[in-house]
Amino acid sequence: MAAIEHRLRELGLFKSSPNHPLNMAKRKNKKKRAEPLFFPEAEKTDGGFFGGYIEDDHLPFLARGVEILHVIPSPFPHVWHDITDDGEHLDMDTVEDWTTLVTAFAAEWMDLEGFFDVRAPEKASPKSEL
Numbered sequence: 001m002a003a004i005e006h007r008l009r010e011l012g013l014f015k016s017s018p019n020h021p022l023n024m025a026k027r028k029n030k031k032k033r034a035e036p037l038f039f040p041e042a043e044k045t046d047g048g049f050f051g052g053y054i055e056d057d058h059l060p061f062l063a064r065g066v067e068i069l070h071v072i073p074s075p076f077p078h079v080w081h082d083i084t085d086d087g088e089h090l091d092m093d094t095v096e097d098w099t100t101l102v103t104a105f106a107a108e109w110m111d112l113e114g115f116f117d118v119r120a121p122e123k124a125s126p127k128s129e130l
Contacts, residue, residue: 001039001069001101001105002039002041002042003042004101004104004105004108005037005038005039005042005101006042008097008100008101008104009035009037013097013100014093014097014100015093015094015096015097016036016091016093016094016096016097017035017036017097018033018034018035018036019032019033019035038097038098038101054070054072054076056070056072058070071098077089
């Protein structure tokens with residue numbers, strides 16, 4: 001997954017990236033910024049990816065030997081497990097980036113290359129005024 005993240009970032013496809021064209025257009029300083037990584041330990045070669053230990057509802061599965069992919073921010077957002085923890089506190093660009101990443105991972109894992117009909121996005125036509 002980390003390799004796929006790297007490729008998607010290189011292609012400039014993550015909307016949450018400070019280097020995405022839409023975000024670059026909003027800034028005066030057009031210099032590329034460091035990319036915040038979803039998988040900051042991707043360069044590790046010892047096979048251990050631990051980051052930090054976070055207690056959450058995945059632990060019973062982990063204790064029973066179920067492999068997990070714990071997708072969780074650290075530190076927790078200030079609204080975590082709070083009455084105000086709702087969709088309004090989600091960054092939709094990041095949610096979309098994760099959707100793209102997981103879809104690409106699943107497609108590669110299932111060896112689906114060649115099964116997708118890839119088309120250029122259609123340009124929106126200007127609305128006519130009445």
